[in-house]
Amino acid sequence: MTEHAAQYRPHPLPSRPLRIAAAQAQAEAGDVDANAATVAAMVHDAARAGARLVVFPEKFLSGYEPDLVRSDPRRCAVRSGDPRLAPIADACRETGTVAVVGAAFHAQDDLYVSALVIDANGELAARYDKQHLFTSEHEIYRAGAAGCTLELEGWRLGLGICYDSGFPEHARAAALDGCHAYVVGALFGVGNGYHESRTWFPARALDNTCYAVLANHIGTTGGWNACGSSAIWGPDGRPLAEAAVDRPELITADLAPEVLRAVRAPEPMLSDLGDTTAHTRTRHRLG
Template identity: 35%
Template sequence: MSAELTVAAVQYESSQGGIAANMEGHVRALEDADGHGARIAVFPELSLIGYDLSQLDNESCWLANPSAQLAEIQAACEDMGIIAVVGAPVREPDGTPRLASVLLRPGAVPLIAPKTHVHGSEQDYFEPGDGPTLVEVDGWNVALAVCFDVALPSHAALAAEAGADLYAASAVYVVGEERRLDLHFGARAMDSRFFALLANAAGTSSLGPSCGESGVWGPDGHRMVHARTSGPEVVSALLFRSALERFRH
């Protein structure tokens, strides 16, 4: 079990053109995160196509075979020894549509982590998941969340009950939501005594211009690091297990 873990929040601006158009950008961002020494890099909600639900009528914007469609990102993870959490609309083998995070790890098949609390127009396209997905990274338990999941304290509470050390969320927060963003992540981290990470979208989506602010919050609820702009940026942080133990006791 590692006493420390370096993580990266990738504030990524999705390109027009769907999944294929965003392959190279994701690989470049992973190279940046690897340069920071990160073991896991988290991208925003729907990072592979951008948050514009009108695209979902185009079947090419869906992941139906993640191993094949994300082979380029998987190869980068293998080469660098890094874990990537990317955002995409996914059709599961039985056809169930998910708004999901997709975990890509060296030596493993892609893992689908569905958004639990789909809301608004998302409900026209997606079926909700049944709770936070936890994965192990160097002995750290990482719970994955997608955007509105963070707004509901019960989601983070379930992650904490399952033993999460890090609550990692992919999201889209826009201008005017800066205070809401900080309250969400600070409260989830402090209430559950774990680290919390936000990978917010960069640029402008169908929801409006991003407010940036990707970063990491400590188990005391204070923000440790954050993005300096609302544009593309990789924000990294070194997490210490000793900090978790101090606040948990």
């Protein structure tokens, strides 16, 4: 379903908490099969930790490998119905978990930086394409045309990919659509990337009084030295969980409706906004 989110739509708070997970691991350059196996194993880990949804880093299925993707998109990018996604679909179906997996995606003659949403039935339920492409990505990928809101157990979750999170308007568009959390897979590098992530995500959370979730790469990928440190922030911008800098890890946090209510009472920025510029979004209700 595609709609325009032109002003804040008060959306009922969920009736119960939702446990969400962010996963980080070392991606194997250009090896979709190996990386899909890693995703499947971590979906099982997330389920054992009680999470209903787990998010993975940007382009994790190939690694952040622009040269490889450009030179061999058939091997490094995935398509609808791609059999290499089967282990992830099986893991989601077996555990009843939703996975948001970063991938280079090939549609018709275009490549996209995408977040693939595999639902608890093992189906590709949604695809979000990165709207704000980073410098060199313009040479390879087409920018996405719409934001994406997931609905899961009464929770609205707005998707983002890496550089999207540097634009306050992107998270604000999700909040205007009633999102309770902003969920992002990314590649942030050591040094300035860590600084950016620790500036942008607390700001996106507090600006919109919503949870913010970051899944980041570790190790080296595409020539970048990733800083790990995947994290989850509360709607007041304070950190709830943070992963290590350099090792595979899964972190979880419980998104709680009573916390949203308590933070939003003294911070009424959303309800005080009024009309804003329209943003196109798609919505996907998950089982």
